[in-house]
Amino acid sequence: MAPTKERLHSLMHLFIACLLKLSTAAPCLPDQASSLLQLKASFIGDSLPSWQAGTDCCHHWKGVTCDVAFGRVISLDLGEFDLTSSRRLDPALFNLTSLRNLSLAFNDFSGALVPASGFERLTVIIHLNLSCANFGFQIPIGIAYLRNLVTIDLSGTIGRLVSLHGLDMSHNNFTGKIPSQLGNLTRLESMDLSCNSLSGEIPQEFTSLTSLSWLNLSYNNFTGRLPQGNQFLTFPSSSFEGNAGLYGIQLSKQCDNLGPDLTTRSTLAPEPNSLWQDRLDAIIFFLFVGLGFDVGFALSIIFRSFYHIEGWLYKHMY
Missing domain, CATH: 3.80.10.10 (Ribonuclease Inhibitor)
Structure with missing residues (x-):
């Protein structure tokens, strides 16, 4: 019984201490x-x-x-x-x-x-x-x-940013799925969500972004079939690399009009702050948005990059 009494005394002292602390707040x-x-x-x-x-x-x-x-x-x-x-x-x-x-x-x-x-x-x-x-x-x-x-x-709000022309949320720790409301940003011309830990499928609503001319969703954990339709079919495979679970027409062929610099860059995981420097005409807005996402640890998938490096070496050296 002694240990039980000692425990009760300890709890009583702790309770009194808490009361005193509250009373002196x-x-x-x-x-x-x-x-x-x-x-x-x-x-x-x-x-x-x-x-x-x-x-x-x-x-x-x-x-x-x-x-x-x-x-x-x-x-x-x-x-x-x-x-x-x-x-x-x-x-x-x-x-x-x-x-x-x-x-x-x-x-x-x-x-x-x-x-x-x-x-x-x-x-x-x-x-x-x-x-x-x-x-x-x-x-x-x-x-x-x-x-x-x-x-x-900002979920339920991001779709109201209808005047937005550029969106850069790359190189953060964002997790979860892309909200389909991003498909309402019809004036968006450039979007970079690369090097996060986003997952799930890329929303089909993205095909409504007919003003979008530059897209980078590389090095996330996306899965499923790439959206088909409109300008989405024009984006090169480098826009989606580093997502082992993705498949679609865009990943089954290479874009012939890619220059040497773009081809080389697509084989490597993008370095921080380099992507927007390659598009000087992009309107950059730095917006830290969770969009309802919980924060996780950034896990950039680098295994697919070996395949692209090997393919590039074969094309240019043999």
Whole structure:
């Protein structure tokens, strides 16, 4: 019985310590509460009744989590709060510079704009979820500077970027399937998703991208038959190499108009930052998007490259 009593005593001490820690938690800082109230004012109606001036935002405001030591907001989870807005999301949000998690998912912002700048101030953010929120989306360029960002979910939103001409998400750790909504980006002229760990089939909706003149999906884990139709049949095999599970007409023949430099480059795994340099006329947008993807470890498949190297050597040396 003695060990059981000792265990109970230990648990009791731990419980008391937790209570003392909670009782000494720092209150919400005034500037944090003020920024949250400005954000609330940009919403229509009162979907956040617990957010009241004069109360502690760290302990009484729903969706808000603070660090215990300093009273700074570290998580703002407003997903599925029935929030609506017809204006721009208030930039006071970016005063919460200690945010590690931000979710505004599954609300209806009725075309309200996400500020293009300001996200770069959230330097410690790890998770960002703006999915299915009906934003009138413009690319938040500041996201490109978030070095600690691990996951980003813009699903249900990416298809609204109808003016996008260039998309480069190469050399990241993106996993999962390509969302079919990318097929809505009808003005897209160049797309690079190479050197990630994306999997599944390439969406047939990509054949709707009739403005697309340059494509690189190499060195992922794609499987299945390549989409057929429109300009998709014109892309060379180098656009798809490094995906052992892919098959289709594009991989059964070589493009005769490939120059020596392009042929050589297609035999090797692409080096970072080299792909866009070969297309000086491409409009580059650096957009770190998870598109609903979970982060995994990048696994570039290099085994098919040996086949291409061998074929190139045979063609040029014999």
